[in-house]
Amino acid sequence: MNVLNIEEIRKDFPMLKRTMHGQPLVYLDNGATTLKPQIVIDTIVEYLTSYSGNAHRGDYDLSHEVDEQYESSREVIAKFIGANTNEIVFTSGSTDSLNMIAFGYGKEVLNENDEILLTVAEHASNTLPWFEVAKEKKAIVKYIELDETGRVTLDNVKKAISENTKIISLAQVTNVLGYEVPIKEICEYAHQKGIIVAVDGAQSIPHMSVDVKDLDADFLAFSGHKMCGPTGVGVLYGKYHLLEQMKPLRLGGGSNTRYNSCGVVSLKNPPYKFEAGTPHIEGVIGLKSAAQYLMDIGMDNIHQYERELREYCISKMKQLDNIDIYNEDSTGAIAFNIKGVFSQDGASLFNTYGIAVRAGQHCAKILDDFLNVTNTLRVSFYFYNTKEEIDKFIEVCKKGDDFLDAFFE
């Protein structure tokens, strides 16, 4: 029996009342972004309507109210991932957080010939910043080999580590194949060698309970909009002593305690030194509301229900002979193709039936060499999806050969 009351949960999401292409919306692109519950929308509107002032600024009641809301968001997010409050930096999203790790920390500690370990399954936001930092510092980007199923294993991490390895940066759940990476074991091994581990949590934090202290991760990045929060806001977690070493990439108001005309600047302590300028206040407060909403439902409940959905979908897909599945036994998104149908034509067919699925290379272009396909379709679930929606999806999978019908109905 399922512990979640999905029917009630679905009422929280006004987007689920809309249609697409004249059909009820079946939203199966949750890896891209997620729908927002009314409580998140109301929380943002409440800030904009009733106490819209700046944070950390004025000496009046209104500003104090904003401060309290903004700083309590840090407490809620800290609780959400098991961190200390002063280890939570608000950013514009995972991409921003990962760039801060690479340029603010990596660039400070890397020297010539030092090695950064990634995998070919990383999202572009966890490769491109490292490429650039490596170029600037004459450091070297190396890859941890995936096993034959596409997984990252501790053994392969061990094999890839050399005495020059300084940083490992990995997604906790990979972007295209959706496998969970043994981060805790990797951290334990890496730390024995003095290696720092940065974790891209964009595809894990929304779907499972994560405790950064238990993982012993050094850095963690994630986005608000993939976990029912607003776009344009995200989080960088860093162990406090690492945040102290890390350089802010942007300077300005709010990040310094004082400076004089000779250019002597003293920065505030973390996390404030990283939050120069007026922050995305309604975003941060909206993210707090999203995290509370998810905690109320329970991350373990969410994780378990999504696994059920995935298993159900896979079992139905396997009954069809026109479907190639690329990651049958993972826990994340399902990467697949309809045989003989270019992924974009497939996505267009689903669109005709009101079903949102993603076609493409999913921002992980170097993975092509591993999968031997240049592009795939992807469905990714969230806890508001239902088996009935999957049934609709399966019916359209069956129509694969008629993909051009989408163009003529």
Place this chain on the structure above:
Amino acid sequence: MLSLNDPMILREIIMDHYQNPRNRGLVDDDSYQKVNMNSETCIDNLDIQVKLDGDKIEDIRYDGEACAICTSSTSIMSELLIGKTKEEALKIYENYMNMIYEKDYDADLLEEAIAFQNTHKQANRIKCATLGWNGFKKIIDEGEE
């Protein structure tokens, strides 16, 4: 004259050009002008070559990775425009774009390209149905400069 009202025929035209694209494959010949058309929002990525003989479109070639709509619309374009003068070709281009964007157009000029008359109903496919055509236009425009 094709029946504008028979989706089955239009569908077959697209499928035929998708499965057996005409004039596909690039040539290694400097007398061709070349442009890469890489859609920023989807996967379609085509190289397009045009060879001009004075005012005449002598040849059009293309290759790359593209969906059914993009491949077939480019294939049909190549058949339609090869042998035309620049002026004739641009007039066909203009009518094709008018059809895509739901303005008045002369269906007789478009021949098989009328198969794409419903593109506006699938707004996300407009880019697919125009990528090759816009590549051709870009080459002609660059030649004019």
